[in-house]
Amino acid sequence: MRTDVAQPVRLADYRPADYLIDTVALDVKLHDTATLVRATLALRPNPLGRAGAPLVLDGDGLTAKTILLDGKELAPGAIFVTPDQLTLTAPPQQPFLLEIETEINPSANTRLMGLYRSGSAYCTQCEAEGFRRITYFLDRPDVLSVYTTRIEADTGEAPVLLSNGNKVEEGKIEGSSNEGTRRHFAVWHDPFPKPSYLFALVGGDLGSIHDTFTTMSGRKVALGIYVEHGKEKSAAYAMDALKRSMAWDETAFGREYDLDIFNIVAVSDFNMGAMENKGLNVFNDKYVLALPETATDTDYAQIEAVIAHEYFHNWTGNRITCRDWFQLCLKEGLTVFRDHEFSADQRSRAVRRIADVRTLRAAQFPEDAGPLAHNVRPDTYLEINNFYTATIYEKGAEIIRMLKVLIGDDLFRKGMDLYFDRYDGTAQTIENFIACFAEVSNRDLTQFSRWYHQAGTPLVEAQTSYDPAKRTFTLDLKQSAKPTPGQDHKDPFVIPIELGLVGADGETVALQSATEDAATPEELARGVIELSTPQRRITFTNVATKPVASLLRGFSAPVRLSQSVSEEELIALVAHDSDSFNRWQAAQTYATRLLLRSVDLVRSGKQACADEAFGAALHRAIDSNINDPAFTAQVLSLPSEADIARELGENVDPDAIHVAKDVLRAALGRQLAPILLQTYERLAPVGPYSPDAAAAGRRALRTAALDLYAAGSPADGGALALRQFETAETMTDEIAALGVLTHVRGEAREQALDTFYKRHAADALVVDKWFILQATIPEPGTLARVKKLMEHPAFSLANPNRVRSLVGAFAAGNQTQFNAADGSGYHFVTEIVIGLDHTNPQVAARLLAAFKSWRVLEAKRAALAEAALRRVAQVNDLSPDVKDIVERSLA
Ligand code: TRP
Ligand code: ZN
Secondary structure (H helix, E strand, O other), X not given: OOOOOOOOEEHHHOOOOOEEEEEEEEEEEOOOOOEEEEEEEEEEEOOOOOOOOOEEXXXXXXXXXXXXXXXXXXXXXXXXXXXXXXXXXXXXXXXXXXXXXXXXXXXXXXXXXXXXXXXXXXXXXXXXXXXXXXXXXXXXXXXXXXXXXXXXXXXXXXXXXXXXXXXXXXEEEOOOOOOOOOEEEEEEEEEEEEOHHHOOEEEEOOEEEEEEXXXXXXXXXXXXXXXXXXXXXXXXXXXXXXXXXXXXXXXXXXXXXXXXXXXXEEEOOOOOOEEOOOOEEEEEHHHXXXXXXXXXXXXXXXXXXXXXXXXXXXXXXXXEEEOOXXXXXXXXXXXXXXXXXXXXXXXXXXXXXXXXXXXXXXXXXXXXXXXXXXXXXXXXXXXXXXXXXXXXXXXXXXXXXXXXXXXXXXXXXXXXHHHHHHHOOOEEOHHHHHHHHHHHHOOOOOOOOHHHXXXXXXXXXXXXXXEOOOOXXXXXXXXXXXXXXXXXXXXXXXXXXXXXXXXXXXXXXXXXXXXXXXXXXXXXXXXXXXXOOOEEEEEEOOOOOOOEEEEOOOOOOOOEEEEOOOHHHHHHHHHHOOOHHHHHHHHHHHHHHHHHHHHHHHHOOOOOOOOHHHHHHHXXXXXXXXXXXXXXXXXHOOOOHHHHHHHHOOOEXXXXXXXXXXXXXXXXXXXXXXXXXXXXXXXXXXXXXXXXXXXXXXXXXXXXXXXXHHHHXXXXXXXXXXXXXXXXXXXXXXXXXXXXXXXXXXXXXXXXXXXXXXXXXXXXXXXHHHHHHHHOOOOOOHHHHHHHHOXXXXXXXXXXXHHHHHHHHHHHHOHHHHOOOOOHHHHHHHHHHHHHOOOOHHHHHHXXXXXXXXXXXXXXXXXXXXXXXXXXXXXXXXXXXXXXXXXXXXX
């Protein structure tokens, strides 16, 4: 039972550690239920700490066997040990050695933090505070140590033994164990001082693939990817992505890899996506394993992005780490920015940008608009695990991107170089990072830094007017921000607005401005306006005919934009905007307006509406972007139901949204039937499979065409889908077809689902797709189906991927059924959360965060959601993880 009441941690209370740990020697004897860990820590007082302070090491549920100070036992009174803390009351004031032996039980570790078992392997996860579940330590990111790790294990059970750095020794242990099994050991040494959260250890009977990479200075690095036996072939794409990431970081950022070895291990039980442990990345196998027949194009793109992300952490996170966890975005926002840039360079920049903005809007905007809103650099937390959020990651990346837009590519690179140069080997803060860019650009970035300190998505309102007599075009910009938890007042942000004026015939209007409401010459030259005051008026001169303003090109800032632009003007932008992102955005904006009107009609008991003009615009978009199928696929995919809910912002009725969207899709499907069919046929697969962006783009458009066609012609579309389902050679095509079939009630659906399961029962990651599809069926029967699937032998509450695919997909991806008007969806999800909290609080808390938008729902549903949350809040013994989420959600 938990007795301690968690205290908030505050940034304002930061002080350096009183002691430092220069070296750590770990001796780990792997055992299923009783692993012995002997840690020898070389400590010394920190010159920046408090002289003579007690030494307080963190622990989490530990059992200490022996503790020696400089080889001697400690007198009672000199030491206090609990499972969660080890205190030396009066430690030596010169360097000293502390030897601690702990015994841990990896098999009983269901939280998947610290040392645990995944399948037959042993693995670790230490970020953020998992190392303290292995041994007592100063488990904070500003204590950097050089690690030497000796791992011992049964040769048969764990022939592969890995840790950070380079392998310096290995061998058999003669006449070893008492049980008569043969044992062996390996010693790894990591010369780079690192915080404990980057420690990792893996032991197991694993298959592997190997390759090499030669760095820009000519050093050869041995690359290895370790997977379950038999899955080796599925790791080839990840290896390819790794080599491309290593090369890209050299050219794009001048960053070279620093060790002789880089290993990746894929495990099937993992709380998050992957982990950047120095020289030994550990991955959720979902982000490693891919074959054309098991992984979709989206999976391939995600694998590429996550492999890159973790690799890029080697410089942004590992060589330069965070001073404390309040600085999490220093490594995460920056590294997401870097992986976005990588994917943009490897694929289509415009299409990647659209996908990244979709993610930002789907995950981060609602977070920032609800009770879980927090600063990108928070100043207090109860449970750090709950701060690995879309705000830290995605909005954090957007801030870096804005910085680059503001100061330009060259100065941005200079600032990054200065940062690497100045802070290599240290634990840093956001302030010191930003100061590098202020220095190289000679700009005061104080106001810009508000992006880190004020939560919430700003709203930018844009009004335009044209004066034919004066040939002037006036743009009035206004920024505002709603209050967020703890922040009623908001100071103006610095918002870079990339823009262009699109002439009546689609031509680009030159930007000139020579009145008292002028833009600066630099702004005009770069096409980027800085909005840093609550309001700003800019008058463009020499504008011969009335243009359309294309604002926020490339989504140059993470804001909501409300622009006075007519439907005709939006259609002109879809056709002519030279900025592809805004061509896509104009179509989305049009569809959103249409859907909002339609939702209103549905709610007042009228028929939902569609719009021929929009269909015609989509038709032209398909025709004119014939050479960019990936982009066209994005244009064809309408705003999601969650997008519409977010736009409504209050009094949300998910059923009305669903009806409105269904009706629009069906109408578009009918109106565009010929061209959709033609597109579908034209893009039939030819030649051997390739995962590259161009081939994936053709498949994406083909899927989008089938999807919309089937919405308009269910019988015909269903027949096409069935044919595709039966003949598909790739998972992309197979799951797309199954998706269409799944949306029509009846025997055919059940049969297809059955066939799919039988085909793929042996592959848990593919079965996850089967769970997701069923959990997201927008029908009243879905909850019963999900409950039944929880009994399925392929499901397990112990595995985070399974939980996310079935329960997580239902909660986050099924608007109508999670928000069912009888509260059944809420009840179901909170029951799972309460149960799961005992075994894996981190995953339970994440699941509960699906309630983050409950306050925008119409009154009846909001009351039911609130009641469900209150029931959770009343449970005794909640983990700090769930307690934190539920309390903030209700606050
Ligand atoms: N640092 C990891 C990343 O690359 C995130 C992560 C992986 C994580 N595992 C975790 C965070 C466990 C908290 C707990 O983004
Ligand atoms: Zn990361």
